[in-house]
Amino acid sequence: MDNNLIPYQPVISDIKNLITVGQNITYNAANRAMIMTYWNIGKRIVEEEQSGAERAEYGNELHPIC
Numbered sequence: 001m002d003n004n005l006i007p008y009q010p011v012i013s014d015i016k017n018l019i020t021v022g023q024n025i026t027y028n029a030a031n032r033a034m035i036m037t038y039w040n041i042g043k044r045i046v047e048e049e050q051s052g053a054e055r056a057e058y059g060n061e062l063h064p065i066c
Contacts, residue, residue: 005012050056 046056
């Protein structure tokens with residue numbers, strides 16, 4: 001590294017860390033949004049298929065494990 005930049009090494013390291021932290025926060029937020037989107041799509045499909053019933057028709061044949 002250029003000798004003129006050596007005094008700035010701590011600042012450069014802090015900036016790199018800030019960028020990494022910001023990227024991780026962004027990735028996590030995007031992943032959460034994708035998961036919620038897909039969950040809501042699945043929920044909507046189930047609601048349509050069940051026509052408001054608590055269980056799907058095939059669920060009537062299932063017996064509780066109790």
